[in-house]
Amino acid sequence: MTQTPSSGDTGSSSGQDKRVRMPRFRRWRGLLGGVAAVALVGSTGAGLVAWQQYEGIVASLPTVDGLRSYQPPVMSRIYAGDDRVIAELADERRVFVPYSAIPDRIKNAVLAAEDQKFWTHKGVDPMAILRAGLTDLTRGKGRRPIGASTITQQVARIMLLGSNAVSLKRKAQEAFLAMRIEQVLPKEKILEIYLNEIYLGSGAYGIAAAAQTYFNKPLDQLDDAEAAFLGALPKSPTNYNPTRYPDAARGRRNWVLERMVETGTLSREAAQTAQAEPLIPHAFVRPGPAPGSEWFAEEVRRQLLEKYGQDTTMQGGLEVHTSLDPALQLSVQNTLRQGLMAYDRAHSGWRGPVKQLSALPANAPEDVWVDVLQHEVAPLGMLDQWRLAVVLDPAKGRVGWLEGAIVRRGAAQQGGVPQTGQIVERDISWARRAHPLKVGDLVMVQPQAQGERVSLMQIPRVEGAVVTLNAHTGRVLAMVGGWSFQTSQFDRATQALRQPGSSFKPFVYLEAMEQGISPSQEFDDSPVSYGTWHPNNYEKDFWGPTSLHDALRESRNLVTIRLAAHIGIKSVADLATQIGLVDSMPHVLPAALGAVETTVLKEAAAYATLAAGGLKVTPSLIDDVQDRQGKVIWRAPSFSLVSAASQAGVGANTGADKTKLSEPNAVFPGGQADEPQQVDGAATVPNATAAAALGMDDMPFLLDNRPRVASEQSAFQITAMLQDVIRHGTGFSAGKGIDNPVAGKTGTSQNFNDAWFAGYSPDLVTVVWIGFDTPQSLGKNETGGAIAGPIWNKVMKTAFEGYPKLDFPVPEGITLVRYDTGRGVGIDGFKPDQIPGVSVSLADNGAAQELTAADTGAENMADSESDMASGGAQGGGPSNGAAAPPTGQPGGGRNPCNNLLGVTLAWVAFIEATQT
Known part of the structure; x- marks a missing residue:
């Protein structure tokens, strides 16, 4: 007989299933709880680590307060007595330009290339950072990360961090500093600092120096194409050097022009016109001492270094006015050189050529000797009016040289127009040799005013000073x-x-x-x-x-x-x-x-x-020194202007000289006793006491307080x-x-x-x-x-x-x-x-x-x-x-x-x- 399950059996079976399911749930719950706990602990730990990293980064950040009183390193200038600049002293070639004096086209070009959202971001550009991060991930390891720095971040790096090292920590430091900078400085000041500090290649710091270096122009004379080229340089001044890499430089310039069109700061027509312009840099030679003033300027530099130190002298923007008379200086230099040459010729005679170019055949064709000369370096001490020449025909004294060639220290000649001339006998008699010249001799000559005549020259060994x-x-x-x-x-x-x-x-x-x-x-x-x-x-x-x-x-x-x-x-x-x-x-x-x-x-x-x-x-070379604000911080000791009444009776005991301001020098014989002498219609007063006694209390005198070493x-x-x-x-x-x-x-x-x-x-x-x-x-x-x-x-x-x-x-x-x-x-x-x-x-x-x-x-x-x-x-x-x-x-x-x-x-x- 078949038995059916009772109700009790049925309840027992249902409870057994629950008992089976309950442990499984508990296991999953425990597993999930464990995972959650681990995640919580991990995230907490990660948060703590991140917080510690944040605290470490923030604690190590330099203060940004110094940027409030920003003063860039500025070159010092030395002036002659006629206010002509004779030398510039600088560790970095920089010409400071305030924000208000920077043309808009320069600002627009730089912002279009470097930071299009400059006026709206708060120091960092999150979207640019995300875009750069994704790009870095797709490029793989071992590649330099793509930059996403705003101009403010670059200012933080240049001015406060002082290094171009690339790391996540460094990027974080830049970001935090950039946000702080934005809180304390207006945008205009940030851009001013950037445009004056950024290195733009060829020794130029800041846009003003770069405009001089590449185009030999002030900023306000740059056109759109030239401004765009300056905007192209911050990314890589070396790779966009217009002399070494003209195609890359021109391509980057044209890219900047396109960005200016996109930002609405330049019309399409103006951009196309600028893109069609050739990029031709104009050589700029950094001003050194004016010709003939090198010795004077160097002694002034030494005195400034001794008085103010390296930083103030080379970066303090000093204006140094000197006593140099440029015309007299040049004349003295030429006179001394003539005297040294006269002595050298009288005592040494001809010591031989600079070198012998044995490979040059007699009466060589022009293209041959020109090619040879373009590979030769002028000897140190060769004067500007001399020419480096090669002897072509010694019997006739015929020589050839490159007129107008660019001669730089330690470098081969560049350019120049081939020219020939003749050394006549009277211009070589001082050599005291029967046949002093040979084919291929490299010599120094000085062209004369008379036709093709040149004189044989030689650097003296004797020295002198004046x-x-x-x-x-x-x-x-x-x-x-x-x-x-x-x-x-x-x-x-x-x-x-x-x-x-x-x-x-x-x-x-x-x-x-x-x-x-x-x-x-x-x-x-x-x-x-x-x-x-x-x-x-x-x-x-x-x-x-x-x-x-x-x-x-x-x-x-x-x-x-x-x-x-x-x-x-x-x-x-x-x-x-x-x-x-x-x-x-x-x-x-x-x-x-x-x-x-x-x-x-x-x-x-x-x-x-x-x-x-x-x-x-x-003796003094420096009249006065002014700081960058124009304040005189040193002045050479000079005479004091005083009245006769204030100095009556003083000179006899102090030894100080009192000289009438407009008094001419006395002539024979010298004044005796206390009687005033009449010279050219002007009464000359022997001393301040006599002047006061004669009721001339208001007469001005120059009081000389120099020590007396002899009567x-x-x-x-x-x-x-x-x-x-x-x-x-x-x-x-x-x-x-x-x-x-x-x-x-x-x-x-x-x-x-x-x-x-x-x-x-x-x-x-x-x-x-x-x-x-x-x-x-x-x-x-x-x-x-x-x-x-x-x-x-x-x-x-x-x-x-x-x-x-x-x-x-x-x-x-x-x-x-x-x-x-x-x-x-x-x-x-x-x-x-x-x-x-x-x-x-x-x-x-x-x-x-x-x-x-x-x-x-x-x-x-x-x-x-x-x-x-x-x-x-x-x-x-x-x-x-x-x-x-x-x-x-x-x-x-x-x-x-x-x-x-x-x-x-x-x-x-x-x-x-x-x-x-």
């Missing part, structure tokens, strides 16, 4: 430091320490004048030996008793030695140091003959001290003697054809290693030095008067243009007397207690002085503490125990102006001097 400065202020008007700045940047005017030889002697004599010795005092000119030192005169002859006037005029060594021994070599050293001629000086007698070291610039300043009446003159009277006595050096002495060649009153001294160091001429007028000082960089003899009898004197002569003739012919002003208390100096007739200045004759008592004119080797340095030149065995004079009176002559005796205390003979002689001298 400094010309204002005698009153020390402002350096011209300074040349050698043959060529290209050849060597070593400045022989400021850096070369050389022995001045006899050009040092005037300062020995100046100390003697300070000690009361007069120009007419005689010292013995006879043989003398000190230990192992046996000094001699240049001519190797002896004059016996000789006045100081004659001894200085003819540069007698033995008198100078006895004079230095008498006054004390230590006092001479002190004076030379105070004047600034030397930094230190050994206390030995050979130093009195110039066995010390100085520079051309220091010697020029020392001679200016003589011209300035004993006031120390400090005005002593300085004038040296000037009077140095005038005779040029009129009748060793400096005669330097004065030929010069009508202006001048004074000067020759200098020749031991073994003729250095040739000097130092001289001055009432307004100008010029010093010339000639020698070899590695000291060697210039040749027997090659003295300062023979070599340096003619150069000085030509420099001063040019420098005098525009200056009046003024006599040296004669100081108060000086009487000019014409008298027999012993070896001629001279005019000297005498102080109130001096008349021609002796001014100190000397036994046998100083011939009997006993000196040891320690006094001369013959045994120990390094003993700088040694002094005269008999003691050196330190004050203003006689030394070595010599008694001052009593009043009423020659050289005594009586004023010659109170003596009828003295007054008569003074006026006779005045009349004769004004008639010559």
Whole structure:
């Protein structure tokens, strides 16, 4: 019998199915819960990690506050005395342009190429980031990521992060900084920073510098095509260089023009016109020192670096105004070069060609020798007016060169028109060779005005330096430091320490004048030996008793030695140091003959001290320095304008000079006592006290606060003697054809290693030095008067243009007397207690002085503490125990102006001097 399930069985079966299903659900629930838990933990952990990364990135971000006061690095400019730019100093070539001065077409071109949504985004462009990310994923690994940086992000990278490193972290930093920048700066300021900071290739930073570099134009003169090219450069300045990759550059430019059409900033017609234009860059040469001013500009740069440091000098936008006279500088450079060439030709002859092109056949066709020349590099030091030529026919002196070729330092010639010429016999006679030229010789020539004639040229081995400065202020008007700045940047005017030889002697004599010795005092000119030192005169002859006037005029060594021994070599050293001629000086007698070291610039300043009446003159190249806002941050010391009343009675005690603002230089004779002199209709007041006494309280005076290193009277006595050096002495060649009153001294160091001429007028000082960089003899009898004197002569003739012919002003208390100096007739200045004759008592004119080797340095030149065995004079009176002559005796205390003979002689001298 079949049994059917009961209801109880049915319920049991249903419960069993539930029990089967329940565990499965629980398992799935547990699994899902676990997954959810893991996901939650993972996401939480990831969130924590992301937060930590965010915190790390944010914490490491630099502040953006500095951009509020953005000041870009700006080049500094150096100006000549006529406000002409002579040099630009910069680590990066950048010309800052404010936003308002940037043409719209430039802004539109850059924005169309780099950031079309610049005006609407908040620092980042999310869609651009997403688009770049998808592109990067499809390109695969190992490829540089596509950029999606906005202009604001680029500003963050350039200005705050300072690196082009590519990473997700760096991109995140840029994004965060960009959003911060947008919060603190207006869009216009952000774009201004970008357009002035972005590097655009070829050394140009910013759009203004790029416009100069590629088109040699200011921004406001660029057309649409040129503006679009600048907009094309930020992506890759190297790859779109128009000279190296013209097709790529033109293609990128045209792409930018299309983007400008899309953004509505340029019409289709204007874009098509611009796209049809050729892309032709115009070479721009970064301004260096103006021709001839390289030495001057380099010394200014060195002084600025020392005063302000690298960053301020090269990036601070300084405006530096200098004392340089460009016309005089160029003339001085050319004059020095002519002198160096003249010496080189006279002593060296022809040293041979630059090189020999042995592969060039005789009478080679034009295309052959032209091709050869286009591969040759001009030697350093070749002048601009010279040409690099090849000898084609030595028998006829025929040479060929490329006229108008571009010659750059260290690079082969480019371009030029083939031209031939002939070296005639008189232009090659200096070579001192029978047949100096061969076919294929590469030589330097200078075309002449007469037809096809050219002169054979050669770079001298001898060097030189010249400094010309204002005698009153020390402002350096011209300074040349050698043959060529290209050849060597070593400045022989400021850096070369050389022995001045006899050009040092005037300062020995100046100390003697300070000690009361007069120009007419005689010292013995006879043989003398000190230990192992046996000094001699240049001519190797002896004059016996000789006045100081004659001894200085003819540069007698033995008198100078006895004079230095008498006054004390230590006092001479002190004076030379105070004047600034030397930094230190050994206390030995050979130093009195110039066995010390100085520079051309220091010697020029020392001679200016003589011209300035004993006031120390400090040479200066810089007049003033302005910062980028135009504020004067430094100015060279100058005179102060004061009233007579405020300074009445001051000058006598302070030593300060008061000079009437419009007062011309005085003429012979010098003013005596307190009586005002009448010169050219203008009353000249001797001092502020007298002016005040005459009721001229409001008269302006220039107050000179420079330190006095010698009295005005002593300085004038040296000037009077140095005038005779040029009129009748060793400096005669330097004065030929010069009508202006001048004074000067020759200098020749031991073994003729250095040739000097130092001289001055009432307004100008010029010093010339000639020698070899590695000291060697210039040749027997090659003295300062023979070599340096003619150069000085030509420099001063040019420098005098525009200056009046003024006599040296004669100081108060000086009487000019014409008298027999012993070896001629001279005019000297005498102080109130001096008349021609002796001014100190000397036994046998100083011939009997006993000196040891320690006094001369013959045994120990390094003993700088040694002094005269008999003691050196330190004050203003006689030394070595010599008694001052009593009043009423020659050289005594009586004023010659109170003596009828003295007054008569003074006026006779005045009349004769004004008639010559």
